[in-house]
Amino acid sequence: MPDPRTELTYQSPFALLVAVVLSAQATDVSVNKATPALFASAGAPQTMLALGEAGVARFISSIGLYNAKARNVVALSRILIEQHGGEVPLNRQALQALPGVGRKTASVVLNELGVEPAIAVDTHVFRVAHRLGLSAAKTPDLVEADLMRITPKTGLTRAHHWLILHGRYTCVARKPKCGSCLVSDLCPSRELFEGA
DNA sequence: ATCCCGAGGG
DNA sequence: CCCTCTGGAT
Numbered sequence A: 001m002p003d004p005r006t007e008l009t010y011q012s013p014f015a016l017l018v019a020v021v022l023s024a025q026a027t028d029v030s031v032n033k034a035t036p037a038l039f040a041s042a043g044a045p046q047t048m049l050a051l052g053e054a055g056v057a058r059f060i061s062s063i064g065l066y067n068a069k070a071r072n073v074v075a076l077s078r079i080l081i082e083q084h085g086g087e088v089p090l091n092r093q094a095l096q097a098l099p100g101v102g103r104k105t106a107s108v109v110l111n112e113l114g115v116e117p118a119i120a121v122d123t124h125v126f127r128v129a130h131r132l133g134l135s136a137a138k139t140p141d142l143v144e145a146d147l148m149r150i151t152p153k154t155g156l157t158r159a160h161h162w163l164i165l166h167g168r169y170t171c172v173a174r175k176p177k178c179g180s181c182l183v184s185d186l187c188p189s190r191e192l193f194e195g196a
Numbered sequence B: 001a002t003c004c005c006g007a008g009g010g
Numbered sequence C: 001c002c003c004t005c006t007g008g009a010t
Helices: A011-020 A028-041 A047-062 A066-083 A094-095 A103-112 A123-131 A140-150 A152-167
Strands: none
Touching: A011 A028, A011 A047, A011 A066, A011 A103, A028 A047, A047 A066, A094 A103, A103 A140, A123 A140, A123 A152, A140 A152
16 A cells, blocks of 8 residues: 555556656655646546647646656657557557656556566665665666566565665665664675764 | 656767 | 756755
């Protein structure tokens, strides 16, 4: 049960896809602030397309990178209509062919909709994997490969969710809360932050 | 000044 | 590989 104050909320696959696209380099809180009004006006690809770039931009102007995101959301809506019967395609290749949708966004959507377990390496997962010594890889794709290799297949979705939440609430970027961390005993980075 | 469930273009 | 897009929170 996601907390609407801190995690993305959505009521359809289309809304999920759009919300995740909007969440790039933006907090879920800021996305959740803008999306209710947006989806009230345009909850489906057809209405989103009709709203147009300027219309979408007005709803999301409080989110970072809003011009590019408005352009992508409208373009993506058009492709859903013209190529996918107005539905969100449930495979990685088609998702990543959409403007504004890269590997990370596709992974979140596929994982969230229960299509395929995946570890989406966002800024939180990347940071936590490095601090815990689970990966030293320099790119998200390589960190993902390391995590996929060391995580039991049946635990991918749960591992992904834990990494995100741990990074967001405990192993935060600036002042990680090592004192309340469940795995600090296993963490090679703890000493870096002690006393801070 | 840094960070936030990144992606696309040069 | 780098740069840009971008506002709000801390």
